[in-house]
Amino acid sequence: MVSKVETGSVRSVERALAIVELLGQHQALGLEELHYLTGLAKATVSRMLLTLQEQGWIYRGLSDRRYRLSARSLFxxxxxxxxxxxxxxxxxxxxxxxxxxxxxxxxxxxxxxxxxxxxxxxxxxxxxxxxxxxxxxxxxxxxxxxxxxxxxxxxxxxxxxxxxxxxxxxxxxxxxxxxxxxxxxxxxxxxxxxxxxxxxxxxxxxxxxxxxxxxxxxxxxxxxxxxxxxxxxxxxxxxxxxxxxxxxxxxxxxxx
CATH class of the missing domain: 3.30.450.40 (GAF domain)
Known part of the structure; x- marks a missing residue:
């Protein structure tokens, strides 16, 4: 039987991957746009973005404050x-x-x-x-x-x-x-x-x-x-x- 912790972890990974996929499709997106496209609460999206940024998967622009895939994520x-x-x-x-x-x-x-x-x-x-x-x-x-x-x-x-x-x-x-x-x-x-x-x-x-x-x-x-x-x-x-x-x-x- 899958525990609640494991279920929560899998859901978090799915949400993170959805954000990464959207950024790959659209090049650059802001918090409001990601909130709309994912259907997730802004607070949830914000936490996911912070984690992805801390792990080096995304970069937030200085001038427009929009999120982009980092160099390590581009292929x-x-x-x-x-x-x-x-x-x-x-x-x-x-x-x-x-x-x-x-x-x-x-x-x-x-x-x-x-x-x-x-x-x-x-x-x-x-x-x-x-x-x-x-x-x-x-x-x-x-x-x-x-x-x-x-x-x-x-x-x-x-x-x-x-x-x-x-x-x-x-x-x-x-x-x-x-x-x-x-x-x-x-x-x-x-x-x-x-x-x-x-x-x-x-x-x-x-x-x-x-x-x-x-x-x-x-x-x-x-x-x-x-x-x-x-x-x-x-x-x-x-x-x-x-x-x-x-x-x-x-x-x-x-x-x-």
Missing amino acids: GDSRQRFKRQLVEQAAPCLLELSARTGLVTDLSSFDGECLEVLESAVPAVLRKRYPSCSRIVGQHASLFHSAMGKACLGALARDEVERLAEREQVPLEARQQACEESRYLGFGQRTEGHWEYPVRLPFLIRAVALPLQAEGQVIGSIALHWPRDLACVEQVRNRHLWLLAETIEQVQKDIA
Whole structure:
């Protein structure tokens, strides 16, 4: 005869597997959506999610607070698994950097062709001003206008930059300026007045970024960005660029 304890354990496993299966089907889901799809009480779903998160099966996004399968749970797509692993490794560092600077921290991945925003951490002091910041995650940023893109370009060989510029049909003057600026400053700086995403914020921003590298290859970048009325680039560079550099170094160690 099966005991009540055993029956409860089996039911818990079934519920956990149902959540994992739903996340595999939908890519990302919030608590409310999982409550609706599973038909379980929110408190039950919340406990299951916490357990799955503690066991490393799922990851909760910093920007949208939605749940996704972790890198260890993804099979078949090595590129997607690597990006998820990068996010999971970098997330604690992004949160710490955002809290210490009071600025938004963005993580991107670069696959040699495109720059994709993977994660974004918004400090408490800026959350009211960033109601749609989560919509930036998953977008492709401009290599030649975003701070994250320029940071990557500054770490690439000149012939590779030329190839990307021709593909993007970037004018000669713009491509030279993007590379020389990054190499001269030592970091990527966002082009003033140019918005690089399909989703626009209700205010202008500034940003600085440094490249992320692994095994000698540029794999992305981390940026600090903030509403333009808060500070000029020079102020942020003097106050926080060393913190950004420390974060880059730590993330590179974690993913090595």
